[in-house]
Amino acid sequence: MINCYKDKLSQLKDPKFAPIFTQIQRGIEREALRMNEQAELSDKPHAKALGSALTHSDITTDYAESLLEFITPVHKDIDELVDNLADLHRFTLDNIDGELLWPMSMPCMVAKEEDIELANYGTSNVGQMKHIYRQGLKHRYGSLMQVISGLHFNYSLGDDAWPVLQAFFNDESNVTDFRSTRYFSLIRNFHRLGWVVPYMFGASPSLCGSFIKNDMPYDFEKLGNGTYYLTHGTSLRLSDLGYTNSEQDNLSICYNDIENYVDSVNNAISMPSEKFEKIGLKEGDVFKQLNSNVLQIENELYAPIRPKRVAKSGQKPSEALKEGGVEYIEVRSLDVNPFVNVGIDKTQIRFLDMFLMHCLLWQDKPMSQEKRQQKIRNLNNVILNGREPGLMLEEGDSEISLEAWMTRLFDALGTIADLFDHHNGGTAYRDCLAELRPMVSDPQATLSGKLMKLLKANELDNTPFGVAQAQKFKQEFSEQDYRQLSAETLRQRAVQSLAEQADIEAADTQSIDDYLADYFSK
Numbered sequence: 001m002i003n004c005y006k007d008k009l010s011q012l013k014d015p016k017f018a019p020i021f022t023q024i025q026r027g028i029e030r031e032a033l034r035m036n037e038q039a040e041l042s043d044k045p046h047a048k049a050l051g052s053a054l055t056h057s058d059i060t061t062d063y064a065e066s067l068l069e070f071i072t073p074v075h076k077d078i079d080e081l082v083d084n085l086a087d088l089h090r091f092t093l094d095n096i097d098g099e100l101l102w103p104m105s106m107p108c109m110v111a112k113e114e115d116i117e118l119a120n121y122g123t124s125n126v127g128q129m130k131h132i133y134r135q136g137l138k139h140r141y142g143s144l145m146q147v148i149s150g151l152h153f154n155y156s157l158g159d160d161a162w163p164v165l166q167a168f169f170n171d172e173s174n175v176t177d178f179r180s181t182r183y184f185s186l187i188r189n190f191h192r193l194g195w196v197v198p199y200m201f202g203a204s205p206s207l208c209g210s211f212i213k214n215d216m217p218y219d220f221e222k223l224g225n226g227t228y229y230l231t232h233g234t235s236l237r238l239s240d241l242g243y244t245n246s247e248q249d250n251l252s253i254c255y256n257d258i259e260n261y262v263d264s265v266n267n268a269i270s271m272p273s274e275k276f277e278k279i280g281l282k283e284g285d286v287f288k289q290l291n292s293n294v295l296q297i298e299n300e301l302y303a304p305i306r307p308k309r310v311a312k313s314g315q316k317p318s319e320a321l322k323e324g325g326v327e328y329i330e331v332r333s334l335d336v337n338p339f340v341n342v343g344i345d346k347t348q349i350r351f352l353d354m355f356l357m358h359c360l361l362w363q364d365k366p367m368s369q370e371k372r373q374q375k376i377r378n379l380n381n382v383i384l385n386g387r388e389p390g391l392m393l394e395e396g397d398s399e400i401s402l403e404a405w406m407t408r409l410f411d412a413l414g415t416i417a418d419l420f421d422h423h424n425g426g427t428a429y430r431d432c433l434a435e436l437r438p439m440v441s442d443p444q445a446t447l448s449g450k451l452m453k454l455l456k457a458n459e460l461d462n463t464p465f466g467v468a469q470a471q472k473f474k475q476e477f478s479e480q481d482y483r484q485l486s487a488e489t490l491r492q493r494a495v496q497s498l499a500e501q502a503d504i505e506a507a508d509t510q511s512i513d514d515y516l517a518d519y520f521s522k
Contacts, residue, residue, distance in 0.1 A: 002408065002411060002412055005362065005412065005415075006412070006415045009361065009415050009416070009419065010415075011168065012168065012419050013419065013422055015423075016164055017164050017165075017168065017423075018423045019157075019158055019160035019161040019164060020157060020161045020164060020165055020357075020423075021357075021419055021420050021422075021423040021424060022423050022424055023076060023157065023158025023159075023160060023161055024076065024155070024156075024157065024158070024353055024357075025074045025075070025076055025155070025156045025157070025158060025328070026074065026075055026076075026078070026081055026153070026154065026155060026349065026353075027071070027072050027073065027074045027075065027081075027153075027154035027328075028070075028071075028072045028081065028085055028151065028152070028153060028154070028344065029069060029070070029071050029072075029151070029152040029154070030069070030070045030085060030149075030151045030152075030336070030342065030343045030344070031062055031067055031068065031069050031070075031149040031150055031151070031336070032067075032068050032069075032070070032101040032102060032103075032149055032336070032343070033064075033066055033067055033068070033101070033102040033107055033108060033147060033149060034066045034067075034068060034096060034099045034100070034101065034102075035066075035099060035100050035101070035102045035108045035470070036099060037098070037100075038109075039108050039109055039463050039466065039467050040108065040109050040110075040111060041064075041066055041107065041108060041109070041110050041111075041115070041116065041147065042066040042099055043066075043115065043117065044066070044096075044097070044099070045065055045117075045120070046061055046065055046119075046120070047095050047096050047097070048494075048498070049095035049491075049494060050091075050092060050095055050096075050494055051493060051494030051495070051496075051497035051498055052122070052494075052497040052498045052500065052501040053119060053120075053121055054121040054122055054124070054126070054127050054130070054497075054501050054504070055497040055498075055500040055501050055504070056493060056494065056497040057071065057073075057493070057497075058070065058071055058072070058073075058088055058485075058490070058493065059071075059088055059091075059092060059490075059494075061119040062119065062146075063118070063119060063134055063137060063143075063146035063147065064116050064117060064118060064119055064143070064146060064147050065117040065118065065119050065120060066116075066117065066147075067119070067146075067147055067149070068092065068101070070085060070088040070089065070092070072084045072085050072088070074154070074156075076158070078346050078349050078350070079346075080484055081349070082342060082344075082345075082346060082349075083483035083484045084483075084484040084485060085342045086341070086342050086477065086480060086483070087482050087483060087484050087485040087490070088485070088490075089101070089341065089342060089473075089477055090477040090478070090480060090482065091482075091485070091487055091490045093474050093477055093478070094478075094487070100467070100470040100471065100474060101470055101473070101474075102149070102466055102470060103336065103338045103341075103343070103466055103469040103470050103473060104149070104203070104204065104336060104338045104462065104466050104469075105148055105149050105150060105203060105204040105235075105237040105335040105336045106148060106204045106206070106207040106208065106211060106236060106237060106462070107144070107147045107148060107149070107208065107211060108208065108462075108463065108466060109208055109210050109463060110144060110147065110208075110210050110211065111210070113142060113143050113144050114143075116143040116144070116146075116147060118131060118134045118135065118138065118143075119131065119134060122501050122504075122505055123505050124501070124504045124505040124508050125508050125510060125512055125515035126504065127501070127504075127505075128512050128515075129290070129512070129515070129516065129519070132287040132289065132290055132512075132516075133289075133290055133296055133297060133299070133300075134146070135287060135288055135289060136279075136288065136289030136290055136296045137300070139279045139288050139289055140276060140279065140289070144211060148237050149336050150237060150332065150333075150334060150335065150336065151334040151335070151336055151337075151343050151344055152330050152331065152332050152334070153330070153331040153334060153344075153349075153352055154308070154328050154329070154330050154331075155328060155329055155330075155331065155352065155353075155356050156327065156328035156329070157360075162175050162178065162179050163175060165178075165182070166178050169182075176324070176325040177325065179325055179326060180257075180258045180307075180325040180326040181257070182360055183307055183326040183328075183329055183360075184255055184256065184257055184258065184261070184307065184326070185359075185360065185362075185363075185364050186329060186356060186359040186360040187255050187305050187307060187329060187359075188255050188256070188364050188366075188367050189358075189359035189360075189362050189364050190304070190305045190329075190331070190356070190359050191255065191304075191305070191367065191372065191375045192364070192367075192375055193355075193359065193409065194304050194305065194333060194375070194379055195378045195379045195381070195382040195383075195386070195393065195402075196355065196406070196409065197304070197331070197333045197334060197355075198234045198235040198238055198333060198335070198379070198382055198383050198386060199234055199382050199386045199402065199406075199439075199443075199446060200351070200436065200439050200446050200447070201334055201335060201337065201348060201446070201447050202233075202234030202235030202237075202238070202335050202382075202383070202386065202446070202447060202448045203235070203335040203336065203337055203338055203447040203448055203451055204234075204235050204236045204237040204238075204335050204448070205229050205230055205233040205234060205235070205236065205387075205448040205451060205452050206223065206227050206228065206229035206230075206233075206236070206451070206452065206455065206462055207227070207228055207229075207236055207241070207462065208226060208227060208461075208462050208463060209222075209226035209227065209228055210226070211241075212228065212241075217240065217241065218230060218239075218241075218384070223455055223456065223459070223460075223461065224455075224459055224460060224461035225461055226461060226463075227455070227460075227461040227462045227463075229452060229455075230384060230385075231387075231388075232384070232385045232386060232387040232388040232391075232443070233383070233384055233385070233386070233387070233448065234382060234383055234384075234386035234387060234446065234448040235333075235335050235383050235386075235448070236383075237335055238304075238333060238335075238379075238383045239380070239383050239384060251264070251268050251271075251294065251301075252264060252369055253265060253268070253301070253303070255367060255372075256366040256367060258307070258321060258322065258325065258326065259322075261307065261321075262318045262321055262322050265295075265298055265301060265318050266318055268293075268294050268295045268301065269293055269294075269295045269296075269297065269298065270293060271293055271294045271295075272292065272293055272294075273292055273293060273294045276289065276292040276293070276294070277292040279292065280292075287512075290516065290520075291520065297316075298316065298317045298318055299317075303332065304331070304332055304333035304379070305329060305330065305331050305332060305333070306329065306330045306332065307321060307326040307329055308321075308326070308327060308328050308329060308330045309321050309324055309325070309326060309327040309328075310327060314519075316522070319522075329356070331352065331356070334348075335447070337447060338447075338451065338465075338466070338469055339447070339450070339451075339469075341472075341473035341476050341477060347432050347435055347436065350420075350428060350429055350432040351432055351433075351436060353420065353429070354413050354416045354417055354420065354429060354432070354433070355413065357416050357420075358409075358412055358413060358416050361416075362412075374394050377394060378393045378394055381393060382402070386402070386443065386446075386448070387443035387444070387446065387448060387449055388443075389443070390403075393405060403440060403441055406439070406440040406441075407440055407441075410433060410437060410440055413433060414430075414433060416429075417429035417430045417432070417433050418430065
């Protein structure tokens with residue numbers, strides 16, 4: 001089957017197919033906790049010099065006031081993408097009063113969970129809704145889960161790629177429908193192969209003991225004064241210690257086409273939860289959550305990959321998808337790379353280019369819920385045991401070793417790499433595969449393997465390692481020139497964002513109760 005696939009892909013060397021490989025559009029959203037000099041979670045508010053977390057397009061916050069999020073615009077050039085992300089980091093570090101950015105996915109030391117301050121977005125209705133949503137997350141799952149940092153990779157093909165790709169597949173539907181169909185095929189294939197990402201790039205095999213407040217859920221080993229790790233773990237961030245929602249276990253989100261996906265998500269949003277009903281909606285005049293359904297809003301759906309479209313003002317994400325189709329996909333299963341100052345390196349980006357292209361081009365079939373559960377089991381197995389020698393995964397009605405599956409994948413990706421290099425010139429993609437190939441047979445060559453080897457060799461806790469990396473990265477940024485964005489440009493954006501927030505607040509005429517009632521009535 002692989003040989004037939006590779007033979008078909010050889011057609012893509014024709015120059016007319018170049019846009020498929022030369023116009024990839026990428027964006028990055030990177031989360032990072034602010035920490036003080038004691039390596040504790042910062043208790044300071046979002047710095048005014050960074051602008052408004054509500055309206056700034058590049059620098060905002062996620063769950064907590066101390067959880068920064070850097071958002072790049074779309075870039076076709078990888079160097080420009082990484083430089084843009086680096087500029088946001090440098091400007092931030094210059095404007096947070098000596099604080100550092102924690103360089104790992106699992107959080108730094110959290111003395112008391114109740115001390116985690118929820119992100120504040122001002123007094124406007126849209127700002128209050130964002131805050132209430134986070135109140136709901138706090139009451140539903142606790143705050144600790146929400147101060148875990150990740151990195152989201154946004155990926156799409158340029159407009160010129162779709163007509164030629166449509167010709168390649170001999171598809172005669174309209175281009176919008178074809179684009180959505182192929183993106184959903186990509187998503188299904190990603191679910192089938194998604195364990196590859198935490199295996200190779202999972203970088204949270206260990207965590208600070210302050211994160212574990214109840215009984216140990218796993219058979220952890222202890223390192224140093226208070227770091228706990230799984231012997232063969234890859235990404236505790238993706239385990240049920242991280243982003244989970246047990247109420248979502250029974251949801252049947254369908255990834256076979258856009259209509260079924262939107263319907264299944266909307267059903268989840270309107271599905272009552274007895275567990276969340278007990279929380280209550282309000283305490284006096286203060287909201288405790290947006291509603292008591294399994295999902296308050298679509299963002300609460302925890303998934304390693306999502307179909308996305310930029311929504312219009314006031315439009316729900318599912319409405320945007322249904323109206324205009326899938327615009328891009330968002331990969332959400334990446335840990336922050338603690339060895340790189342922006343949390344991801346160019347080798348990872350090129351691998352994702354190839355891996356996602358493979359998922360887009362590989363012909364697949366609609367996925368049953370039974371098959372979906374099998375893919376979830378494989379993912380969880382790799383998250384907890386990915387570096388175990390000889391680890392076996394499920395494939396159909398049989399089993400295959402992780403190493404054998406990785407070998408087969410890299411064989412297929414070799415053809416994809418040739419196509420990228422053929423149309424872009426150079427050998428960057430083949431060099432990328434060569435650099436990463438040791439991971440196929442050596443789990444210790446993965447990011448989690450390298451991290452645990454370093455921690456064990458030096459009897460290091462997460463904390464001193466994280467602090468040393470944070471200080472090193474701050475120094476690197478201070479010595480680096482701005483490359484895509486100037487400090488003055490970012491200062492102007494900060495000022496403008498504060499003015500935009502003030503305008504939004506001044507324009508509000510509804511009460512928050514009426515605003516939410518209108519929002520959920522649509």
